[in-house]
Amino acid sequence: MINPFQTRFGAIFWNEVRTNSKRVAPYALMVLFSANAILWWGWGPAVQRGWATNSDFYISRNMGGFSIVLGLPIFTAVIMGDPVIRDFKLGVVTLIFSRPISRATYLLGKFFGNFFVLVCCQSAFAFTLFFLQAVPFKGMVVLPWRALPYFKHFLFTVVISHLILAAIYFTVGTLTRNAKAVYGLAALFYPIYIAGALLMRPFSIWWKVFLDPMGFGARNSFEPVEPWHQTAEFLNQHTVSYSSLLIANRGWMICLSAVCLFVLYLKFSITERPTKAREFSWLSLSTAGEGVYASERIDLLQTDSTFVRPRMEAASEPWPRVTIAHETFSHNLNKLIAALGIEFLLLRAERSLIVLLPLALVLSILDVAFFRVVPAVSYSATYAVKTANAMLLFLIGMSVFYTGEAMHRDRELRIEPVIWATPAPNHVLLLSKFLATLVLTLSFITLTGVVAITTQLIRRHPIEIQPYLFTYSIILIPGVVFLAAFSVMLNVLLRNKYLVYATTTGIGGALFYFYSIGSNHWSYNPTLYHLWNYANLTGGNLTTILARRFYWLVLAACCLLLAHLCYPRKSTGRSHASGGLPQRV
């Protein structure tokens, strides 16, 4: 009997699993999904409404929500979009196909290897919910221990929904060999899905069954349970059963995935794509091809026969005259602006931003866009406070992550020695990274503010700009200034971005734990988490708040100063070890 793990399909499948195990993305997704599960379990509607957190109804509801909202299609695209593109980029594909491997084996191995990884990541959500049964909060309703509903709803709602998305993204990525096309498609998922749902309204249920990848159309058409009008006891005892329509939808989605992969099989080829011809002439660089360098020793030396030493007149051909300026403040400012410009260009090419920004934006305005807004001081104040609180986690993450990426990018791309050999002062190199992250986070804050105001406009709530300006500039901006500066300092001192990520996660986790148990003071709370409300910003406490924010700005300046003093600008053995480059002698 053939052991499936020893087949060619098995080899490709496990190679994909192994390759993904070396990437950061799957682990990041697992952590994110587990964190979501904890959030929905402990702070979701179940606790407030007395619903059992492990009832069939609530598990099914969570899986549905996870499938469409938090298991974002863009995450599916991250895993499924570029497995074949990677092989083409690395030039591995020709090596693979020099073995007796069929296209079908290769494509199926690639697809299922990556889909397996995706399902493993998503299962972190289900497993976390499953294990949380053992540690209920005080007052939380929990039914006797169960396992099957988690598996059943996860398979039916999450896995099959993402199977069709995975097949589409994999097909598009492989055929176009362009990961951006896949990310673009994933980013357009919601507009397309919502538009499709609206367009299909007048049509019969069968259309919804056949065209809804997430199965919600079919599900909502038969779902008799409207949770908000039912008692907790009823919902806790309710068993979710799948109608034949929904089963037909799921079956159809599996068939569609197979069709998608079959189309890919028919169209896939490993031949090189015709690219636009480079207008590149192979003319000799020597301007003295017609002349011979006057040297009596040339015949004695073993020189390349094709080499002709240029005449000295050619060698001393004058360059355009340039004025070199180094020392003045304005010239250093110009260097800083140049470095900042490059940082922006590089940030623009960051793929993670395509994923992170829309997600952060959606989650930051989720509360004010889809739930009832009760004005405390004013509508705008409530919108500003809620969005500021919702943005906090993303701002911390962005400050730490993008500072780390910027600080280590030069070393990873091996451009550091060239830049370090230029007469750019240390503060130019450091501040450009710091300011780039800062401007990125400020842009995110501004964008969220604009979206929140637009939401207010759509919901016809009266708009004032001042609460946004007050909240964002007093509470958020000093916080992100400190976080970016602190991150710069840590990156300089630790010289390893993963160590910095681990350290900041540890520090952040510990601090938020202390805040949550009541040990919360402004002197070690840079974001003023749970230490302010809008009334503080408009009342007599404003001076106190401003003084506390100034304290954090001073600390930020100290961090930058320390980073400047400790910035090594030397390629020591240690730096190379951390950067993964061998130390050459």
Add this chain to the structure above:
Amino acid sequence: MFRQSGSLTPNRLLIMLEIRKLSKTYPGGIQALKGISLEVPAGMFGLLGPNGAGKTTLMKILATLLEPDSGTAEMNGFDLIIDQHRTRKMLGYLPQEFGLYPTLTAVQMLDYFAKLKGVAHKKERGFLIDALLEKVNLSSARNQRLGGFSGGMRQRLGIAQALIGEPELIVVDEPTAGLDPEERVRFHNLLAETASAKAVVILSTHIVSDVANLCSNMAIIRGGSILATSTPRQALAELNESVWTATVPREQAPALKSHLRTISSQTVDGQVRLRVISKAERPSEEFTPVTPTLEDFYLNLVTQS
């Protein structure tokens, strides 16, 4: 005649860079430089040595990227190691292993380096970049993303960035490693054209023909020590009428090798082709004299040490 390290160059006035007793030991205990001294005149200077000889360490020290444990490196009266900012102002550096931002274009990259080097005037910068791209034959690829550049194109862009700001000291570390023969010749032409009487160009390499093609002065380094400094012509004169070759049966080779100074031994069609040095007389009847090459000089020194 070749000179041992530390000896004076005939024309003392030409010396621009003086390296004195430079030592460097890495934290792991590897002694990369063992108190080397060198006098480097203006023009192309070749630093020839096998892998692991200490060339890159020396290049990094001159490029202010590494601090030596002891020693000095002076150029026109100031210490390159102490006054690092001033060094960087007059330095053009092309490391052996370097990267480029793959999403930027050639023009964006050069513009960035020009700004960092202090070329503040926009119009001047534009002319300079145009001239540099023309010089390195990348004008037609000026708006192409660097991620799509071939190895040769990257090296040429590397030398273009090193030439920004008319540097007085140009440090080029193994620039032709990994290039195909055509690109290598193209790169040699480029380097030869950029060398001027005003600048010191230090070319570190383990490829003998790089030095033979380009350099008017050279030094041979091995195990962190300078074995010799010379001009290629002096080096060849040293070996004149001393290099012999013979193709002998395989079984004879060990005996010949044992009593002759063998600089190379190759197996060809089941026989062994020996290349030996014998200054006094013909080693044996099988041997015929050959014109010495710089490679003979290099291999003789390296195998001897």
